Amino acid sequence: MDQVDRPGHYYRSSVGSVSSETLQLLQPSKFGSGESQFVGLCTSQEETTQLFLGNESRSSLKRRSSCDRSTMRAGSAPSSPERSSADDSKYEDELDVQRQLKKTRTEMERMMHENQQMRRMLTLMTEEYTLLQQHLLTAVAQKQDQAGMTNTEGVKRSEDLVQATLVAQRASPQKSFTAVSTSTTSRSSERPRSPTPPAQISSSSFVKATKPADERHSKAIGKSTKVNLQEHSLGTGENMMVAEAAQLQVLSGPDRGGSLSESVLRVASSGLQELSTPADDETHPDSEANKESASEEPLGWEPTKRMKSVLQDTSVRTARVSVRTRTDAPTMADGCQWRKYGQKLAKGNPCPRAYYRCTVAPGCPVRKQVQRCAEDRSVLTTTYEGTHNHPLPSAAVAMASTTSAAAGMLLMGSSTSSDRVCAAEALGIENLARFSDQSSLPIISASAPFPRITLDLTTSSQNDWTSAAHAAINRVHLGAVAAAAKANESAYRFSFAPLRLQVPSAPINVLPLEQHSFNGAVAAEKPSFRLNHSANSFDGCSQGHNQAAVNGSEKAQYVQMAERVTAATAAITSDPKFTAALAAAVASIISSQSLEPMVAL
DNA sequence: CGCTTTTGACCCGCGC
């Protein structure tokens, strides 16, 4: 089974990765018609066909299997009790393998189903995306015809803005993704806006830039005026469209169709700039006709219910990351600059909830809520939302990477609550309960209105909360592997995690005083723990399963290895520097959701 | 004087 080392045979989906070897072991009746359900997982159609329809190889495998069995039985002497027991043991092993295969098949069925759903969603989104592009391009042509060159400056400004946004998206797709999500889910963005000079480069600020220059003024004028503003709906409508276009840009991938999306966004933003200036509101009392024409068919396109549902999907919502810490300070010293903009008494908690906004850079969409626990006043819950659109102070990098990683984990989940729970399971969170040290375990809330993950650091023995937070993320991954080993489970479930930890048959190395630099910035100075990351992480496991997982000594080795992993986890988390590096690695991998699995620590 | 905090009003979604 040499193919386990061939990268082309590595499969990855939202729920897991399996090797071609495993696929070949699957029954044709289950998957013979399912090859097309994998979206972009195969290196080539030929391979797919071969892997899923390779009846010949499967037959030969079966033949080999039965041949082995017959050989085994023929070769055994019935009169010899020792050999008989050996045969029985082998036969049991084979049964065990079959059980494993059955289990794998069940998992595969589930994966196939989910892949099918994803494919459907992708198709819908692609359709909507194409439709949107067509409508926007048409509309732009019309608008440009109508407007001529009168608004050149404003158009250029908004173009620059969108350009900058796109540059930011390319630089950090995940961050832009979150930023866009924030903008489209925040209530404020849904309000009618009129432009203020665009000074920021985030998508959220872009949408916010359409806020009425003086909302209070509109309030003073009266509700009718306000209604007018709302009905002057190009602002709202086009905001929505720009946001959707931006989301589609992100959803379709930063590198695919980037230029097209760019033009679409530029077009949409120019239309927005052009049609929702404050002057329109005040100097065109007869703008009713404009309004009508604008609201009737500003661009000849309305997002369909289907699309709205897609856009409201969890995957494009803002994830919230809560961190529970034990501190007497009014807020957590997370390295960022915050400005308090509100305080509320939330129901069910006598302690007021404070609202903060990041002030490191103007227009940063990141907000946090700080509230003391009603039961234990010494516990402070800080909830972060959004992603910074600016370089972070060095002191803030650790926390930002941790929350980003946690949010990334959360956003990797699917749309439904159950799917998110599945994602958590796939990430190994359920299995972490088996470990003695359960401090700072991430808790994923599937019932909250926003997808939310909580890092409980109150029980952590570590003084440095950032280390504890990092440890929480790290444990998700390390614990998953260890749990898989302990439970002798199918390991491909854990390949769902972008950080794939290899579970080799050989013991994990605990290296003495070897310096591992990460990004050239952080180096571990203490005894380090080497993680073997490999594209074939599953293969390492599958090898174990197929070849020797049923072997008693291998089982013992797995348990031993699991213990080592646990011990190594403790070692890692006791070293804040290395933990920070590792967390940064995890964060970067999760954020990028890159297919490139090789990480050298 | 500029920045931050306080605080009451307001907006909006959601459930009944």
Next chain:
DNA sequence: GCGCGGGTCAAAAGCG
């Protein structure tokens, strides 16, 4: 339609 609750805004007050 109405009330509730979470979240936001912005004027006023506070602070260095």
